[in-house]
Amino acid sequence: MATAKKGDRLAEYRGRRAAARTPEPVPAEGPLPEGDDDTFVIQEHHARSLHWDVRLERDGVLVSWAVPKGVPADPENNHLAVRTEDHPLEYAAFEGDIPKGEYGAGKMMIWDRGTYETEKWSDREVKVVLHGSRVSGRYVLFRTRGKNWMIHRMDPPADPDAEPVPEAVRPMxxxxxxxxxxxxxxxxxxxxxxxxxxxxxxxxxxxxxxxxxxxxxxxxxxxxxxxxxxxxxxxxxxxxxxxxxxxxxxxxxxxxxxxxxxxxxxxxxxxxxxxxxxxxxxxxxxxxxxxxxxxxxxxxxxxxxxxxxxxxxxxxxxxxxxxxxxxxxxxxxx
The missing domain is CATH 3.30.470.30 (DNA ligase/mRNA capping enzyme)
Structure with missing residues (x-):
């Protein structure tokens, strides 16, 4: 995962989408906007399989991972995070229905958003501190193989009193x-x-x-x-x-x-x-x-x-x- 501004960072994103057929933002090729590298968004994506998209602003794009089980609230649980194509910064405000037949078809909703701080950013490991309304705390994303990463909460559980889902309950x-x-x-x-x-x-x-x-x-x-x-x-x-x-x-x-x-x-x-x-x-x-x-x-x-x-x-x-x-x-x- 490169962090330098080389080539067209959004070429893959544009190649998967047609502006005339999707409500998603599809900016024209050109210089990337400059930001503060401190915005994050988590979108709940009701595509073929429900997942959550974690996106971090970095060098003019949103670096993105698809997380099938959502961001873990407990350090005992690591969740798979699949690296996807970089998205434009405008995507941080996107909610809507991607039409059937288009890439990522389904309903996209903003689940959480806020700011973040970077502790480490490399091709294999990203450590950040998230400040959102639903998710706050220190997280690390680390690469395991190819596009597969894991996301791990580094802080204590977000809700220390939370109990796990029971394995089985006999009905009354x-x-x-x-x-x-x-x-x-x-x-x-x-x-x-x-x-x-x-x-x-x-x-x-x-x-x-x-x-x-x-x-x-x-x-x-x-x-x-x-x-x-x-x-x-x-x-x-x-x-x-x-x-x-x-x-x-x-x-x-x-x-x-x-x-x-x-x-x-x-x-x-x-x-x-x-x-x-x-x-x-x-x-x-x-x-x-x-x-x-x-x-x-x-x-x-x-x-x-x-x-x-x-x-x-x-x-x-x-x-x-x-x-x-x-x-x-x-x-x-x-």
Missing amino acids: LPEEHGRLPRDRTRYAFEFAWGGRRLLAYVEGGRTRFTDGRARETGGPAGLGSRLGAALGARPAVLDGELAEVEGQETYLLSDLLYLDGRPLLDEPYRRRRELLDDLDLNGPRWQTAPWYPGEADAVRKAARSQGLPGVLAKRLDAPYEPGKRSGAWRYVPV
């Missing part, structure tokens, strides 16, 4: 009852869809699944990558059910067990559902399932009319009890 199960609870104001009511239980573990835009016995299992083709892209850089563990809805297999999300480094098992059901709703996870293959505090009769009537097997009553103040069949959840056949 309801007790079966013949009647709905008497004090219905203490419960929320959901549809029982009669599908297959799946827990989703999302990290770095990637998703893995476990089944009702906490065993690793595959999800439907394409679901994991799309759900991971919907959450982006936010790590989460979701509980849900794979069922047929209006003739299509759909992942119906009904609980949130972990988010952004924080386990939520001890939080009451109402709080977990509110956090899940805030994520607005609704896509072509997944939906956040509805929940109805206190509305037992309406939910049971709707379940019958839709041919669903039953209703779930979940106590609003109940924690999530992994692997337990708990009286705080009730399954009532319709």
Whole structure:
């Protein structure tokens, strides 16, 4: 990776793009602008595969790496960073949709930006101190082979209290009852869809699944990558059910067990559902399932009319009890 101003630093960038077909900035060939070599931007790129583009201003261009799992927040985790072509400085402000059929097609969003200081810059190692709103601290990028580099956080963890995504969680199960609870104001009511239980573990835009016995299992083709892209850089563990809805297999999300480094098992059901709703996870293959505090009769009537097997009553103040069949959840056949 040369740092001297030799040749056309943006020739590869221009060669991959046509200004008439992409909203990206495509400056004409000419002298490079002079800056302070202190701007950085991280862009979330929903291309064929979700990744984050780390760009550092250097000698009139943005030196760039594609980071599939995002910038690590903990020094225990090094992430792959693939060196890509230099980008023009104008790219630091770019957000938009790159059209299908063009290089890098997909949605580009600014995930973080700010200033940085250089501690070392060579063809094989770049040490910087980032000052952004989401990412701050000392980082090193080091070359391993060819265009493959690694990015490592040199400072202590950005959030020392963050806990890792759990390897596996056994799902909580309801007790079966013949009647709905008497004090219905203490419960929320959901549809029982009669599908297959799946827990989703999302990290770095990637998703893995476990089944009702906490065993690793595959999800439907394409679901994991799309759900991971919907959450982006936010790590989460979701509980849900794979069922047929209006003739299509759909992942119906009904609980949130972990988010952004924080386990939520001890939080009451109402709080977990509110956090899940805030994520607005609704896509072509997944939906956040509805929940109805206190509305037992309406939910049971709707379940019958839709041919669903039953209703779930979940106590609003109940924690999530992994692997337990708990009286705080009730399954009532319709």
